[in-house]
Amino acid sequence: MADLLQHLINGLASGTIYALVALGYTMVYGVLKLINFAHGDVMMVGAYLGYSTAQRLGRPAQSSLGGVLLVFLAAMGGCALLGLGIERFAYRPLRDKPRLTSLITAIGISFTLEYGFQLDFGPLPGAAPRAFPEIIRPREWFILGDGDVVIWNWQVISFLIAVALMVTLQYLVFKTRFGRAMRAVSFDHRIAGLMGIPTDRVIAGTFMLGSALAAGAGILYAIKDTAIHPLMGLYIGLKAFVAAVIGGIGHVPGAVVGALLLGLVEEFVVGYTASSWRDAVAFGFLIVVLLVRPEGLFGRVAAEKV
Amino acid sequence: MWRNSLMLLGLWALFAIGCEQKGAAPSTPPGATADKSVAAAPAETHAATPAAPAAAPLTQGAADSDGVLFGEVGSLTGPEASFGISTRNGIELAINQANAAGGIKGKKIAVRVYDDQSKPEEAANAATRLVNQDRVKVILGEVASSNSLAMAPKAQEGHIPMISPSSTNPKVTLVGDYIFRVCFIDPFQGFVMAKFARENLKVNRVAILKDQKSDYSLGLTEFFTRKFTEMGGKILTTEAYAKGDSDFRAQLTAIKAQKPEAIYVPGYYNDVGIIARQARELGIPKKIPLLGGDGWQSYKLFELGGSAIQGSYLSDHYSPDNPAPVVQKFIAEYKAAYGSVPDSLAGLGYDAARVAIAAMQRAPDLSGPTVRNAIAQTKDFPGVTGTISLDENRNAVKPAVVLEVGDGTMKYITTTSP
Numbered sequence: 001m002a003d004l005l006q007h008l009i010n011g012l013a014s015g016t017i018y019a020l021v022a023l024g025y026t027m028v029y030g031v032l033k034l035i036n037f038a039h040g041d042v043m044m045v046g047a048y049l050g051y052s053t054a055q056r057l058g059r060p061a062q063s064s065l066g067g068v069l070l071v072f073l074a075a076m077g078g079c080a081l082l083g084l085g086i087e088r089f090a091y092r093p094l095r096d097k098p099r100l101t102s103l104i105t106a107i108g109i110s111f112t113l114e115y116g117f118q119l120d121f122g123p124l125p126g127a128a129p130r131a132f133p134e135i136i137r138p139r140e141w142f143i144l145g146d147g148d149v150v151i152w153n154w155q156v157i158s159f160l161i162a163v164a165l166m167v168t169l170q171y172l173v174f175k176t177r178f179g180r181a182m183r184a185v186s187f188d189h190r191i192a193g194l195m196g197i198p199t200d201r202v203i204a205g206t207f208m209l210g211s212a213l214a215a216g217a218g219i220l221y222a223i224k225d226t227a228i229h230p231l232m233g234l235y236i237g238l239k240a241f242v243a244a245v246i247g248g249i250g251h252v253p254g255a256v257v258g259a260l261l262l263g264l265v266e267e268f269v270v271g272y273t274a275s276s277w278r279d280a281v282a283f284g285f286l287i288v289v290l291l292v293r294p295e296g297l298f299g300r301v302a303a304e305k306v
Numbered sequence: 307m308w309r310n311s312l313m314l315l316g317l318w319a320l321f322a323i324g325c326e327q328k329g330a331a332p333s334t335p336p337g338a339t340a341d342k343s344v345a346a347a348p349a350e351t352h353a354a355t356p357a358a359p360a361a362a363p364l365t366q367g368a369a370d371s372d373g374v375l376f377g378e379v380g381s382l383t384g385p386e387a388s389f390g391i392s393t394r395n396g397i398e399l400a401i402n403q404a405n406a407a408g409g410i411k412g413k414k415i416a417v418r419v420y421d422d423q424s425k426p427e428e429a430a431n432a433a434t435r436l437v438n439q440d441r442v443k444v445i446l447g448e449v450a451s452s453n454s455l456a457m458a459p460k461a462q463e464g465h466i467p468m469i470s471p472s473s474t475n476p477k478v479t480l481v482g483d484y485i486f487r488v489c490f491i492d493p494f495q496g497f498v499m500a501k502f503a504r505e506n507l508k509v510n511r512v513a514i515l516k517d518q519k520s521d522y523s524l525g526l527t528e529f530f531t532r533k534f535t536e537m538g539g540k541i542l543t544t545e546a547y548a549k550g551d552s553d554f555r556a557q558l559t560a561i562k563a564q565k566p567e568a569i570y571v572p573g574y575y576n577d578v579g580i581i582a583r584q585a586r587e588l589g590i591p592k593k594i595p596l597l598g599g600d601g602w603q604s605y606k607l608f609e610l611g612g613s614a615i616q617g618s619y620l621s622d623h624y625s626p627d628n629p630a631p632v633v634q635k636f637i638a639e640y641k642a643a644y645g646s647v648p649d650s651l652a653g654l655g656y657d658a659a660r661v662a663i664a665a666m667q668r669a670p671d672l673s674g675p676t677v678r679n680a681i682a683q684t685k686d687f688p689g690v691t692g693t694i695s696l697d698e699n700r701n702a703v704k705p706a707v708v709l710e711v712g713d714g715t716m717k718y719i720t721t722t723s724p
Contacts, residue, residue, distance in 0.1 A: 003563045006588065010555040118383050127383035129576045131609045138587065147589035225552040226583050227576070227610055229385060235550060270556035275546045276518060
């Protein structure tokens with residue numbers, strides 16, 4: 001019973017991170033119908049930016065409230081700029097080209113980031129894994145029985161940060177002018193352009209937003225799993241993409257639910273059967289969902305315009 | 307039509323990225339065997355010697371009589387990077403010393419180094435290149451058993467002797483009679499830790515967390531389990547993870563529920579450090595030590611594991627605390643060149659290169675079969691990681707040490723002989 005509860009907590013913790021990454025996938029897909037395969041790697045860059053900011057701040061400052069805020073802001077700001085750059089120079093020139101072209105470009109960017117960060121120069125720490133500084137000093141928040149179930153402060157804080165980021169996003173998409181423009185562009189970007197919406201700027205904004213979320217996820221992930229390395233975005237990007245598809249790609253709360261479900265499924269598979277089954281079950285889950293509801297759990301069926 | 311050409315362009319771009327990555331690894335363009343670019347082995351960013359000036363005397367020494375070319379494959383980047391870097395330093399030190407003492411039969415030694423990015427498939431490619439294109443006389447590498455296993459068939463087919471400094475899985479040298487190693491093998495290493503757990507720590511109940519993608523980890527798990535149960539201990543559960551994972555909480559929660567007295571984690575340092583942290587975080591107390599093998603050996607273990615890994619034990623090849631003059635001399639020379647105390651992988655790299663050099667000095671000529679025979683006859687070679695004699699399966703028979711992980715150091719506990 002105790003370990004069931006512990007598995008539940010572990011699963012929610014990984015699901016939260018998947019959710020933040022999945023949101024970026026879903027937003028970009030919703031607006032551009034582009035699967036941005038570099039998204040997981042933007043998350044990795046976010047973790048590295050957070051790492052170097054924390055290193056620069058040094059020992060006591062990095063775990064103060066201001067220090068933690070600065071780490072998050074630097075990483076999210078840096079990644080927003082990176083997202084802007086990627087959109088401007090890699091995707092925008094190809095926007096009216098066949099979709100396959102953008103997809104291959106996305107894979108190219110993903111590789112460039114993954115292997116570029118293996119280089120060891122200047123502020124880049126190179127290929128070897130690094131321990132991420134403890135910007136949130138780990139402390140046990142809640143202990144049940146004789147240490148049978150443990151919840152840590154950073155697990156709670158991460159969860160709250162993730163929820164806050166998601167609520168902000170929801171507000172931004174549905175309650176602001178920018179959000180309305182975004183939804184209009186996602187409907188049809190040519191028509192939206194004719195209506196006077198600055199499509200380029202809205203799309204760039206979407207990329208910046210998604211990348212900033214990914215950076216936040218990157219830091220939370222690094223706090224959770226304590227080490228960062230250049231290929232860390234590879235699997236988590238893939239998993240988050242699966243989560244977004246399960247929830248119905250393009251649907252914001254769907255991505256969150258899909259991600260939490262995926263995190264829990266994985267945790268229970270590893271905890272109660274063999275870990276070799278984890279990925280098989282995760283992707284099997286995706287297949288089942290797509291068989292039963294091809295549009296994902298929350299997705300809406302859209303008639304293909306012919 | 308234009309759509310197709312765009313796709314081709316995209317594919318070409320991907321291909322180019324892929325090639326660049328491979329091309330960046332070796333420091334020199336393939337094809338040149340005796341010019342100075344080859345002799346400049348440490349051209350890849352090494353702090354010790356600026357490559358070009360160091361290379362010049364080497365090439366002059368080897369002028370026209372084409373020096374002796376060694377091949378090396380190592381994980382200079384990727385998750386196991388510290389293995390490859392330590393080993394390369396050890397090999398480089400041995401070769402520089404041999405060259406200063408006159409080289410092999412009056413010829414200077416040069417080494418062609420390839421980075422395999424800690425991936426078996428890249429290791430196999432590199433071995434093929436060393437055999438077919440560079441036509442090296444001997445191949446040194448790899449550390450990880452899975453990577454050595456990928457390389458060994460290439461060396462065997464090409465009849466080029468290969469010496470693995472530190473792959474301990476028994477299957478490696480069984481690939482063929484051209485494959486050697488200068489370290490002990492996992493049945494012994496598993497025995498050492500099982501004996502230590504039973505006799506020194508006096509534990510009865512152990513859980514195992516293995517890496518199911520690594521031949522090294524699977525082998526150690528098998529041998530440890532066999533020995534530990536033979537000695538009357540009980541294995542409660544064997545959980546598994548896969549290389550590349552970074553969340554081990556599910557497995558550790560399952561292990562914790564079994565209430566073990568120790569946890570055997572025969573993995574590599576990059577995973578073990580994180581496992582230790584997550585174990586402590588889930589409330590597995592420090593009085594339950596983690597036990598492991600030589601794969602833990604890296605200064606990175608301290609950084610990744612922090613205080614969570616302190617008080618845990620590993621079996622290893624050598625201890626820098628060993629007062630033997632041959633060891634202390636090596637440590638002093640290594641420190642002078644690279645500024646740090648050599649770990650066991652550096653020591654084994656050094657020994658592997660010296661075994662190869664000594665064999666070539668004894669051999670009547672430098673053809674593959676002759677060098678192979680000379681290496682096979684290695685007996686009582688005074689290595690820094692112990693006296694090296696190769697048995698009929700081309701494995702070194704050597705004692706092992708048990709070390710305790712401290713705060714940034716490894717403390718010597720005991721030695722076990724075969």
